[in-house]
Amino acid sequence: MDFRLTPEQRAFQAEVIDFIEHGLPPGWDQEFESLEDRLAVERDIMKRLAAKRWLALPWPKEYGGLGASPMQQMLFNEQMAYHGVPGTVNMGVAWVGPVVMLYGTEEQKARFLTRIADGTDLWCTLYSEPGAGSDLAAMQTRAVRDGDDYIINGQKIWTTFGHYADWGWLAARTDPNAPKHKGISTFAVKMDSPGITVRPLVNMAGTHEFNEVYFEDARVPASNLVGEENRGWYNVAVGLDFERSSIGATSNARRTVDDLVALLKERRGRTPDPIRHRMAEHAIGVQILRNLAYYIASQQEKTGIAPTREAQMAKLFGAELQQRIAATALQIFGMGGQAAPPGSRALRYQYLYLRSVANTIEGGTSEIQRTVIATRGLGLPRE
Numbered sequence: 052m053d054f055r056l057t058p059e060q061r062a063f064q065a066e067v068i069d070f071i072e073h074g075l076p077p078g079w080d081q082e083f084e085s086l087e088d089r090l091a092v093e094r095d096i097m098k099r100l101a102a103k104r105w106l107a108l109p110w111p112k113e114y115g116g117l118g119a120s121p122m123q124q125m126l127f128n129e130q131m132a133y134h135g136v137p138g139t140v141n142m143g144v145a146w147v148g149p150v151v152m153l154y155g156t157e158e159q160k161a162r163f164l165t166r167i168a169d170g171t172d173l174w175c176t177l178y179s180e181p182g183a184g185s186d187l188a189a190m191q192t193r194a195v196r197d198g199d200d201y202i203i204n205g206q207k208i209w210t211t212f213g214h215y216a217d218w219g220w221l222a223a224r225t226d227p228n229a230p231k232h233k234g235i236s237t238f239a240v241k242m243d244s245p246g247i248t249v250r251p252l253v254n255m256a257g258t259h260e261f262n263e264v265y266f267e268d269a270r271v272p273a274s275n276l277v278g279e280e281n282r283g284w285y286n287v288a289v290g291l292d293f294e295r296s297s298i299g300a301t302s303n304a305r306r307t308v309d310d311l312v313a314l315l316k317e318r319r320g321r322t323p324d325p326i327r328h329r330m331a332e333h334a335i336g337v338q339i340l341r342n343l344a345y346y347i348a349s350q351q352e353k354t355g356i357a358p359t360r361e362a363q364m365a366k367l368f369g370a371e372l373q374q375r376i377a378a379t380a381l382q383i384f385g386m387g388g389q390a391a392p393p394g395s396r397a398l399r400y401q402y403l404y405l406r407s408v409a410n411t412i413e414g415g416t417s418e419i420q421r422t423v424i425a426t427r428g429l430g431l432p433r434e
């Protein structure tokens with residue numbers, strides 16, 4: 052296996068690094084006083100990325116992207132994540148746009164795609180419900196046709212960015228009598244429509260990222276049904292086929308390890324053995340994950356499809372590695388890590404430790420990932 056970059060890939064990588072060093076708004080990496088301040092900077096970054104057609108990098112040129120290859124997309128994501136540039140987690144780009152391109156009408160493509168690629172509209176994902184997470188097809192939110200509209204009733208939960216998204220990508224049950232995977236449809240929902248209530252949920256790290264979203268007789272025009280009625284499950288699955296290398300997790304982990312190494316070197320005296328050994332293990336973990344990410348992207352480049360088994364392995368390994376690294380970081384700070392006062396250096400690691408708990412839940416839990424690797428990946432019997 053040869054991971055050397057081509058001259059074009061190296062040139063693109065250098066262009067991305069140059070943009071990070073010179074093209075971002077001043078103060079983009081500071082701590083923000085309020086969510087509004089942070090959002091204003093994120094929207095600014097999105098617009099700057101969009102101007103270079105990098106916001107929707109893998110999309111075809113006609114829809115505002117650059118038609119980038121999986122390898123190019125991975126190189127971009129690697130640098131953005133390593134430098135912690137915000138505004139690059141974009142569900143509109145990741146799965147709404149691709150589904151609209153595949154199954155949307157021409158009118159829907161014209162209405163939604165440009166505004167995603169140019170950074171105007173932010174989308175959130177309305178899949179999970181209180182009784183449907185790992186078993187997503189058990190969702191109960193109903194969409195009932197009424198003239199030119201669908202009437203939506205039900206509750207979604209853990210909706211990331213639901214409090215500031217312009218649009219929601221909703222999966223709801225349109226046929227309650229069909230087998231559970233076959234009665235679901237997908238809709239584009241304007242988040243400020245009457246009948247939609249967004250309530251905040253604060254996570255254990257103390258930040259407000261996700262929400263509960265209630266639908267009470269909310270009307271969605273039938274022209275916002277994306278794809279065929281009752282075929283929504285397949286639209287949900289399509290979202291999985293895009294960037295799957297887990298390079299973002301790799302870069303985050305690599306950055307934390309690099310920063311911790313620098314911090315330990317600054318300190319006078321010998322690093323205690325338990326910390327030294329853990330750091331060595333994390334460095335190995337980062338290397339394994341990076342190799343896996345490059346392997347996945349190179350396979351996707353060759354065949355057009357990400358290898359499912361390795362993609363699941365990278366997601367699982369990356370999420371757990373980040374948790375282990377965050378635990379070591381807190382140990383490095385001793386009691387100061389747990390009681391990190393405002394403004395202290397330890398605060399970032401305390402947040403990382405608390406936030407990393409969600410890594411093994413979001414986007415599919417580790418138990419489910421292990422089951423998929425064992426059954427689909429290793430071929431072990433399901434029953």
Ligand SMILES: Cc1cc2nc3c(=O)[nH]c(=O)nc-3n(C[C@H](O)[C@H](O)[C@H](O)COP(=O)(O)OP(=O)(O)OC[C@H]3O[C@@H](n4cnc5c(N)ncnc54)[C@H](O)[C@@H]3O)c2cc1C
Nearest residue numbers: 176177178179183184185209210211409412413414416418
């Ligand atoms: C930070 C974060 C952001 C999120 N953002 C979004 C979002 O934007 N939109 C959205 O729709 N959802 C979002 N989610 C929800 C996420 O997709 C679900 O939390 C996840 O799929 C797990 O579902 P659940 O919470 O219902 O847990 P459950 O499915 O109830 O699982 C509970 C526990 O049981 C285990 N378990 C369940 N079934 C099995 C099984 N068959 N075998 C073995 N163990 C099992 C799980 O592994 C887990 O440990 C987010 C979650 C987090 C943490």
